[in-house]
Amino acid sequence: MTSSICGSQVMGRSFNDKDTQSWWNIVQYIDISLININIPLFQAMSYENLRVSSPKIVDRQFVKPLLCGPGPCDYWPAVVEALSRQIITPNCDEFYNVLDDIRAGLQYVFQTQSKLVLAMSGAGHAGMESVISNLVAPGETLLIAARGVWDQRAEIIAKRLGIKTEVTKTPMNSTFTLDQLEPELKRLRPAALFITHGDSSTGTVQKMQGLGELCHKHGALLLVDTVVSLIGVPFLMDEWGVDGVFSSTQKAFSGPAGIAPVAFSSRAEKKINNRTHEPPFYFDVKLLANQWNCYGDTRQYHHTMSPPMLWALRACLQSICNETLPVSWARHAASTAHFHKRLQEHNFEFFVPKPEDRLSTVTTVKLPPGVDHLEFTGYLREKHNILVLEGRGPTVGKALRVGIMGVNARTAVADILADAMADTLRAIHPKK
Numbered sequence: 001m002t003s004s005i006c007g008s009q010v011m012g013r014s015f016n017d018k019d020t021q022s023w024w025n026i027v028q029y030i031d032i033s034l035i036n037i038n039i040p041l042f043q044a045m046s047y048e049n050l051r052v053s054s055p056k057i058v059d060r061q062f063v064k065p066l067l068c069g070p071g072p073c074d075y076w077p078a079v080v081e082a083l084s085r086q087i088i089t090p091n092c093d094e095f096y097n098v099l100d101d102i103r104a105g106l107q108y109v110f111q112t113q114s115k116l117v118l119a120m121s122g123a124g125h126a127g128m129e130s131v132i133s134n135l136v137a138p139g140e141t142l143l144i145a146a147r148g149v150w151d152q153r154a155e156i157i158a159k160r161l162g163i164k165t166e167v168t169k170t171p172m173n174s175t176f177t178l179d180q181l182e183p184e185l186k187r188l189r190p191a192a193l194f195i196t197h198g199d200s201s202t203g204t205v206q207k208m209q210g211l212g213e214l215c216h217k218h219g220a221l222l223l224v225d226t227v228v229s230l231i232g233v234p235f236l237m238d239e240w241g242v243d244g245v246f247s248s249t250q251k252a253f254s255g256p257a258g259i260a261p262v263a264f265s266s267r268a269e270k271k272i273n274n275r276t277h278e279p280p281f282y283f284d285v286k287l288l289a290n291q292w293n294c295y296g297d298t299r300q301y302h303h304t305m306s307p308p309m310l311w312a313l314r315a316c317l318q319s320i321c322n323e324t325l326p327v328s329w330a331r332h333a334a335s336t337a338h339f340h341k342r343l344q345e346h347n348f349e350f351f352v353p354k355p356e357d358r359l360s361t362v363t364t365v366k367l368p369p370g371v372d373h374l375e376f377t378g379y380l381r382e383k384h385n386i387l388v389l390e391g392r393g394p395t396v397g398k399a400l401r402v403g404i405m406g407v408n409a410r411t412a413v414a415d416i417l418a419d420a421m422a423d424t425l426r427a428i429h430p431k432k
């Protein structure tokens with residue numbers, strides 16, 4: 001494999017950002033002088049032919065709130081720096097080295113030794129669509145264990161792909177037991193079971209131990225959404241027998257949305273290699289594995305990946321690997337335990353009754369009867385510059401969704417947030 005050159009060489013000297021700037025100034029000057037001499041070409045493309053005039057796009061200033069919703073989360077400092085780096089061609093050694101770093105980091109955060117680990121260009125939904133479309137063929141059955149909005153998304157995506165869907169439900173403020181799922185796996189013999197590990201619409205965390213084994217016993221693959229749980233809550237892909245898993249960078253990863261980590265087990269790999277259906281081209285992991293060099297130095301172009309997104313993901317992984325997963329899990333658990341204690345001191349109640357079902361990245365909080373949820377979140381944003389979100393799906397009008405995750409998983413943030421929430425309640429609900 002010959003190595004290509006990332007930094008351009010112009011006339012034997014190396015090229016830098018200052019050159020780009022002065023080159024741009026010259027281009028602008030040339031354009032204006034050409035227009036001024038009114039050559040016929042410009043007369044032909046006169047302003048009269050433009051049906052849409054140029055809008056005035058001015059900079060907008062805004063004050064960024066502390067992000068304590070169910071996502072997105074604030075960035076790691078290294079991510080801010082990574083996003084401001086200059087662009088390079090995604091077809092050179094430097095770029096492919098970044099892909100290698102990312103794959104190694106993702107194997108660590110998913111805790112898998114699988115080679116088929118990469119990131120999809122797109123938000124968490126891209127991960128969801130790729131895991132489902134690569135592992136379940138049209139006409140096959142996907143069993144969906146539903147307790148929030150993300151399982152509904154999985155159902156919509158699967159249906160559009162021509163997959164038969166079956167849904168089994170549990171009360172929205174609880175999680176599934178193996179005993180609940182086994183009869184359904186037995187009865188339906190699905191190609192796969194879809195389940196959400198951490199659910200940000202209900203604030204629950206699903207226990208995963210034994211689930212992989214149970215699925216495999218009944219001939220099903222296990223597909224898991226870890227968008228809002230990975231990094232914040234223990235997740236052990238190989239140990240738990242998970243076959244297809246996806247996440248997103250905008251939650252506990254503390255990066256920007258736009259690049260979705262995915263991983264496939266060897267069982268999943270076998271299915272992908274023997275499949276007879278074609279998943280959507282953009283989500284085809286068989287092709288993407290060749291771009292990501294999952295099985296050696298293949299470097300096959302599939303689509304132009306976004307270098308800033310990859311640098312951002314690499315910076316997230318660097319920060320997470322430096323901290324290590326056990327420390328990150330403990331930090332999330334400690335800051336959320338502190339937050340919950342402070343909420344109870346202020347007489348807030350939890351939407352999820354069983355403490356062991358509560359997700360440590362997103363807490364669903366009940367407000368006293370009569371308190372308007374949007375008024376509450378509006379006041380918190382206006383007066384305290386903190387963003388939390390109202391309920392979604394099963395929690396609409398029932399609970400707020402409050403996130404303490406990623407870089408914000410600290411007891412200092414928990415204190416600021418709990419105090420601001422207490423102040424907000426006093427202000428808009430004076431009787432309390």
Ligand SMILES: *Cc1c(COP(=O)(O)O)cnc(C)c1O
Nearest residue numbers: 123124125150198200227228248
């Ligand atoms: C936020 C979220 C998603 C969606 O992720 P996007 O990056 O917005 O596509 C999916 N699943 C869960 C559990 C989430 O919390």
